Amino acid sequence: MEIDRFMGFHTFQNPEGIHDADLIALNGETLDRSTWFQRCRRVVLKVGSAVLTGSRGLDRVMIHRLSDQVAELRQRGHEVVIVSSGAVASGMRKVGLKERPRTIPQKQATAAIGQTFLMHAWEEAFDKFEILTAQILLTNEDLAHRHRYLNARNTLETLLDWKIIPIINENDTVAVEEIKFGDNDQLSALIAGLVGADIVVNLTDTQGLYDCDPRTHADACLIRVVRGFSPKVLACATPQPGSVGTGGMWSKVNAAKKCLASGIPMVIAPGREKDVLLRLFEGEVLGTLFLPKERLYHGKKVWLANLPKPAGDLVLDPGAVRALQKSGKSLLPIGIREVRGSFGVGAPVRCLAEDGTLVGVGLTNYKASEIEKIKGRHSHEIEGIIGYKHSDEVIHRNNFVLAEPAEIQD
Numbered sequence: 001m002e003i004d005r006f007m008g009f010h011t012f013q014n015p016e017g018i019h020d021a022d023l024i025a026l027n028g029e030t031l032d033r034s035t036w037f038q039r040c041r042r043v044v045l046k047v048g049s050a051v052l053t054g055s056r057g058l059d060r061v062m063i064h065r066l067s068d069q070v071a072e073l074r075q076r077g078h079e080v081v082i083v084s085s086g087a088v089a090s091g092m093r094k095v096g097l098k099e100r101p102r103t104i105p106q107k108q109a110t111a112a113i114g115q116t117f118l119m120h121a122w123e124e125a126f127d128k129f130e131i132l133t134a135q136i137l138l139t140n141e142d143l144a145h146r147h148r149y150l151n152a153r154n155t156l157e158t159l160l161d162w163k164i165i166p167i168i169n170e171n172d173t174v175a176v177e178e179i180k181f182g183d184n185d186q187l188s189a190l191i192a193g194l195v196g197a198d199i200v201v202n203l204t205d206t207q208g209l210y211d212c213d214p215r216t217h218a219d220a221c222l223i224r225v226v227r228g229f230s231p232k233v234l235a236c237a238t239p240q241p242g243s244v245g246t247g248g249m250w251s252k253v254n255a256a257k258k259c260l261a262s263g264i265p266m267v268i269a270p271g272r273e274k275d276v277l278l279r280l281f282e283g284e285v286l287g288t289l290f291l292p293k294e295r296l297y298h299g300k301k302v303w304l305a306n307l308p309k310p311a312g313d314l315v316l317d318p319g320a321v322r323a324l325q326k327s328g329k330s331l332l333p334i335g336i337r338e339v340r341g342s343f344g345v346g347a348p349v350r351c352l353a354e355d356g357t358l359v360g361v362g363l364t365n366y367k368a369s370e371i372e373k374i375k376g377r378h379s380h381e382i383e384g385i386i387g388y389k390h391s392d393e394v395i396h397r398n399n400f401v402l403a404e405p406a407e408i409q410d
Contacts (some may be wrong), residue, residue, distance in 0.1 A: 024225075024291065034283025040198035040265075042079045045070065046188035049204035051271030052086035053109055057093030058114075060121050062272065066203075067125035069277040070165070074131070075180035076281070079160050081195060083168045083188040084122065090114030115169065122167050132164045136164060138172035143190055144309050144348070146300075153194050160195075185251040189258035189266075193302040200259050201280065202252055203271030209249060210287035211236050224285060228293040229257050230234075260292040262302045282376045304361050310350045312341025314394070321353050325402060331362065331394035333382065336375040343368045351395070365390045 024036040031039075047066065052059055070080050077291065088107055091114030092100065093185055101107040119135050126133050136155070143149050160165050170187055185202065192200045206214070207222050214220035226233055237253040249268075256266040269287030280286055316324075320335025343349060344367045351359040364371065370386045371394060377385065379392035 004086055008289055020134045024289070028307070032283060033246045033285065034281075037199075037281040037283060040194060042081075042197045043073065044081045044083060044188055044195070044197045044200045045191045045277070046083040046200065046202045047085060047271060048184070048202075048204045049089040051203050052084070052118075053089040053093070057066065057145055058086060058090040058117055060122055060125075063121045064125045065274075066271075066277070067122070067129070067131075069128070071129040071131060071277060072278060073281060074163075074168075078281070081156065081160070081166050081168065081191060081197070082122070083184050083191055084118060085169070085318060087111045087114040087118045087169055090117045096285065118169070119167060123235040126165060127213060132162075133167050133375045134159050134164050136166050136168045138168060138187065140309055143194070143303075144307060144344075146303065146348075149194065149303055156191075156195050161182050166208055185255040189255040190306050192259050192263075192264045192266075193262045193306050197264055200255075200264060201277065201352065202255065202266060202268045203276065204268060205270070205272065206249070206268075207270050208268045208286075209236055223288050225289050225291060226256070227291045230258070256290040258306050260290055261305050263292050266290045276409040300399070301401045302361070304399070307348050307361055310361055311343035311347040312339070312349045313352050314339060314349055314364075314371070315352050315354060316359065317354070321359055324351065324397075324400065330397045331395040331400065332392065333371065333374040333377050333394050334379070336371060336394065339375060340366050341368060345390070349395075351400075358403040360400055360402040361393035366394055 024031055024033055052062060052285055073080060088111045091110030094113050101110055123133050141150060150198040156166055168191060170184060188200055209223045210220040211223060212220045237250040252268050267287050267289045314336050315338035317336050317337050348361055349364055350361055353359055370387035374382050375384050383389040
């Protein structure tokens with residue numbers, strides 16, 4: 001590929017938004033990789049099934065190697081939260097399944113068997129350093145409700161204060177299609193926003209993101225740095241997962257997109273390479289590093305932007321869509337055409353254009369039945385229609401986040 005040099009980056013002219021560099025420029029400061037990684041105090045480490053499992057099931061040797069590196073990072077002053085896959089894959093080996101379960105009950109059963117072995121392996125690996133671990137199993141539902149989200153954050157903060165390493169996994173034993181995250185790539189992005197991580201390290205069985213699928217293109221080139229997103233960046237990723245995982249590179253790139261919206265960098269790196277974590281934090285150029293152009297969301301808006309499952313939908317007229325997208329306005333009842341779902345006051349809902357395009361997500365000041373009555377009406381009419389008026393806005397702009405551009409949505 002043809003390259004240009006700009007502000008310390010080798011910039012590939014194609015695909016758009018992709019760079020290669022030894023230096024990292026972020027927040028108006030350019031640093032060498034070693035110094036930059038040393039400043040990443042809080043780390044979310046996501047380890048995929050392909051890294052943690054082998055032909056005989058759970059790879060305890062690999063878990064010990066990773067725990068050795070995590071213990072060393074802690075000695076250097078880093079806090080680490082681990083999002084660990086491997087329960088289903090471990091259970092598969094224990095019961096002799098050759099293919100990943102296709103049904104939810106089968107997945108739940110294998111996860112129930114494998115989760116015990118997975119946690120025991122992590123606990124055993126950290127015990128030699130006298131480091132305690134804590135198991136946390138989450139579902140989509142746990143993070144979809146604001147108070148449960150905050151409870152999870154408080155628990156994680158307490159564990160980190162106590163110098164205990166949280167080991168987090170999706171709760172596959174109770175998750176069903178309506179509440180499952182889908183894969184731990186997405187969960188790691190949500191956890192990063194939850195704990196205010198400085199970086200997410202996503203360990204997988206590939207070298208990183210290539211400009212095309214290296215399994216089918218011998219001339220595929222590894223991309224070292226991605227700054228921001230465009231359709232061309234997502235086009236580099238494939239949705240095809242491995243034999244024991246649920247994600248694939250497309251899932252990892254979309255998880256990176258979620259991280260970057262919260263101003264959190266993410267690196268996809270080869271998890272089975274020797275001392276990969278220590279080498280990353282010593283400044284070696286490994287994998288693909290995703291860097292945010294700017295932080296889009298803060299505080300409550302981080303939760304809204306990454307919300308797993310809104311409670312309902314509001315379909316808006318073109319004027320309301322323009323007011324939200326172009327002017328940063330609040331949503332008034334006059335701009336609402338249709339109400340979908342049943343939800344209460346304070347519920348997170350999707351705002352849709354009439355063609356179904358996602359405009360954004362926000363918290364409502366009125367319940368669904370009340371919005372049904374006041375939709376299409378002026379704000380001064382609200383009290384006369386439902387007997388009271390909480391506010392002029394159905395959704396205030398401070399409780400609303402815009403969606404990503406439609407062409408690069410999940």
